[in-house]
Amino acid sequence: MNKRTNLGSEVGKHIILIIGALVVILPFYLMLSFSFKSPAEIQSISGGFFGAQEMMTDRKCLKAERSEEECTMLPIVYNYTAAFKEAPLLRYLLNGVIVTLSIFAIQVIIALPCAYALAKLNFWGRDVVFGLVIFCLLIPVHAIALPLYLMLAKFGLTNTFAALVIPWTISVFGIFLMRQFFKTVPDDLINAARMDGMSEFSIVWKVMLPTAIPALLAFAIFSVVAHWNDYYWPRIVITGDQDLMTPPLGLRMFKSDMDGNEYGPMMAAATVIVAPLVVAFLLAQRRFIEGITLTGMK
Amino acid sequence: MAEIGLRSISKSFGSTEVIKSLDLSVSNGEFITIVGPSGCGKSTLLRIIAGLENQSTGDVEIDGNVVNKTRASERDLAMVFQSYALYPHLTVQQNLMVPLKLRRLSFLERFPIIGWFMPNRSSKLDEIVSKVQAASETLQITHLLDRKPGQLSGGQQQRVAVGRAMVREPVAFLMDEPLSNLDAGLRVHMRAEISELHRDLKTTFIYVTHDQAEALTMSDRMAVMMDGEILQLDTPHEIYNNPSTIRVAEFVGSPKINILKGECDEKGNLNCFGTKITDSIKLAQKGNVSVGIRPEHMQLVSSKDKNVIKGKIVYRENLGSDIFLHLTVNEGEQKIIVRSEPSNVINTAVGDQVMIGWDEQKVMAFDVDGENITMQ
Numbered sequence A: 001m002n003k004r005t006n007l008g009s010e011v012g013k014h015i016i017l018i019i020g021a022l023v024v025i026l027p028f029y030l031m032l033s034f035s036f037k038s039p040a041e042i043q044s045i046s047g048g049f050f051g052a053q054e055m056m057t058d059r060k061c062l063k064a065e066r067s068e069e070e071c072t073m074l075p076i077v078y079n080y081t082a083a084f085k086e087a088p089l090l091r092y093l094l095n096g097v098i099v100t101l102s103i104f105a106i107q108v109i110i111a112l113p114c115a116y117a118l119a120k121l122n123f124w125g126r127d128v129v130f131g132l133v134i135f136c137l138l139i140p141v142h143a144i145a146l147p148l149y150l151m152l153a154k155f156g157l158t159n160t161f162a163a164l165v166i167p168w169t170i171s172v173f174g175i176f177l178m179r180q181f182f183k184t185v186p187d188d189l190i191n192a193a194r195m196d197g198m199s200e201f202s203i204v205w206k207v208m209l210p211t212a213i214p215a216l217l218a219f220a221i222f223s224v225v226a227h228w229n230d231y232y233w234p235r236i237v238i239t240g241d242q243d244l245m246t247p248p249l250g251l252r253m254f255k256s257d258m259d260g261n262e263y264g265p266m267m268a269a270a271t272v273i274v275a276p277l278v279v280a281f282l283l284a285q286r287r288f289i290e291g292i293t294l295t296g297m298k
Numbered sequence B: 001m002a003e004i005g006l007r008s009i010s011k012s013f014g015s016t017e018v019i020k021s022l023d024l025s026v027s028n029g030e031f032i033t034i035v036g037p038s039g040c041g042k043s044t045l046l047r048i049i050a051g052l053e054n055q056s057t058g059d060v061e062i063d064g065n066v067v068n069k070t071r072a073s074e075r076d077l078a079m080v081f082q083s084y085a086l087y088p089h090l091t092v093q094q095n096l097m098v099p100l101k102l103r104r105l106s107f108l109e110r111f112p113i114i115g116w117f118m119p120n121r122s123s124k125l126d127e128i129v130s131k132v133q134a135a136s137e138t139l140q141i142t143h144l145l146d147r148k149p150g151q152l153s154g155g156q157q158q159r160v161a162v163g164r165a166m167v168r169e170p171v172a173f174l175m176d177e178p179l180s181n182l183d184a185g186l187r188v189h190m191r192a193e194i195s196e197l198h199r200d201l202k203t204t205f206i207y208v209t210h211d212q213a214e215a216l217t218m219s220d221r222m223a224v225m226m227d228g229e230i231l232q233l234d235t236p237h238e239i240y241n242n243p244s245t246i247r248v249a250e251f252v253g254s255p256k257i258n259i260l261k262g263e264c265d266e267k268g269n270l271n272c273f274g275t276k277i278t279d280s281i282k283l284a285q286k287g288n289v290s291v292g293i294r295p296e297h298m299q300l301v302s303s304k305d306k307n308v309i310k311g312k313i314v315y316r317e318n319l320g321s322d323i324f325l326h327l328t329v330n331e332g333e334q335k336i337i338v339r340s341e342p343s344n345v346i347n348t349a350v351g352d353q354v355m356i357g358w359d360e361q362k363v364m365a366f367d368v369d370g371e372n373i374t375m376q
Ligand SMILES: Nc1ncnc2c1ncn2[C@@H]1O[C@H](COP(=O)(O)OP(=O)(O)OP(=O)(O)O)[C@@H](O)[C@H]1O
Pocket: B013, B018, B036, B037, B038, B039, B040, B041, B042, B043, B044, B045, B210
């Protein structure tokens, strides 16, 4: 009896979770599926997930006066080659990597000493400074976008990598997160390091950093995901120069270049852009979950 | 090796005064224990000596030099923390190497990558590794060198913590309750090991504990500290047998010393509730006193030819080697404890009426201010 009600509630729970998962996964499923199929299949919504993969001939290619043989290929091959051919997709990906990694690296270099000072050193005005950090957490990015843009423009930095990186280098969220974590590191460990002869800077990098790896990973997730997927800020400071575009921005440019119903290559490009994050998640799944539960954020 | 001197040190946190104008001189190679109840300021004092905390007033001297302005890392003292404070991300070997690397290698030699190309680095590293090896052999932790602290038992971590202090050959060791996290058996064992270490190294040791057994067994001299003051500083033997005040007498000794209300008559005899306790000590003062007799200086007697106190057994504590009898005396007004060999009290049971005698030579008396007036 008892067992049965248990089973019932378990089944109920799973049904709800499955429905939720489907809602989330469906767009991804369509993206992936479209990236495999021929235009005809996409328009008629046929061919299942993978499409029939019948040979197709590219009309644009024929116009470029190539042989029919050259222009005939599987839809999947067509979609992905078109994606890489029509736009400098690799360039976008590389830009994304450069920008997100430099942002994260500089954020860490700045946040760790700040967090250490706020958590473990006694100095006059510490609580006020920490109050300011909390206050800065409340400022929405969009509110200060215009002044930031004007400042960068004054220094002639628009349309550079610097414009993409500099505004994010001081992460109050990172400082706050690391400070909360450093609070839990025992004072004795720091005192022992001092007795061993370490300077305060060595303590930050050789004692605090290694013990804070889980917190740092959590922060890395938030930082990298946010800046890899960011569309708003690159859209403001990068105008036109394709070589500086990050993947989300590139995707948009890409769309306007293609004629309206070329969904296949576009979805292929989108797939390529989300792939690094998905792969990273699969590789570090356990760490991701650890990190996110650590911060108590969902 | 070093002499350490504290000159009228005081420390306040906000308005609470934790240490009150404290003086202490530790001589070269001495093992001194600071013992006192929880919260009396022992750790604070040790941290002031180490330079991890600034005193509000007063001077800390090492070998005659005032080191008030010297940073903790430059005082060349080593400290073993109550929580061991090993670097959790490093192996035991790396933990032991850290203090040596920081002191033996130059800044550039420690620098990542650049350091690899410095000419003297590898010979210095070899030297460090051999030092670590020697220290780990002394402490019998060679088989643990590749483990992380999280994979060690409390006792093993404690040895590593001592090892980390030892490899550096500091001028003095500061130890803050290093044994408090260990079980009773291991504690006794480590007590002996630390004493042996002190004999081998002949370095100054300042050892903080709230466990009087550690203080009594290990130290050359012990300082009894309460409420931020050192009440008495002497050899364990003197502190036990000649406590300067009633607070010291009550703190040192287990089970606690028996304190009875008594008075001094005109002739200078000591009486407790009508019974003469002793006349071998002629007291200068007349009036109310507190009489202190340690549990092992009392015993059950059968004859009535000497002065005795009548009591009733309320509880019997059998420790195997000893039996502690808890008794009420003076019509149930006061409680005392008698420590006795099991064979002497084999026939007693809870509820028995018994007679108690005592060793007159060992009786102490304290005046109304708690000062020992029988001090020899
Ligand atoms: N940073 C601080 N701020 C305020 N009060 C403090 C601080 N550190 C210690 N104290 C107070 O100082 C007193 C002495 O503390 P201390 O740690 O020296 O005690 P202790 O003798 O080592 O005790 P234990 O045996 O429990 O370790 C305590 O009452 C404690 O509350």
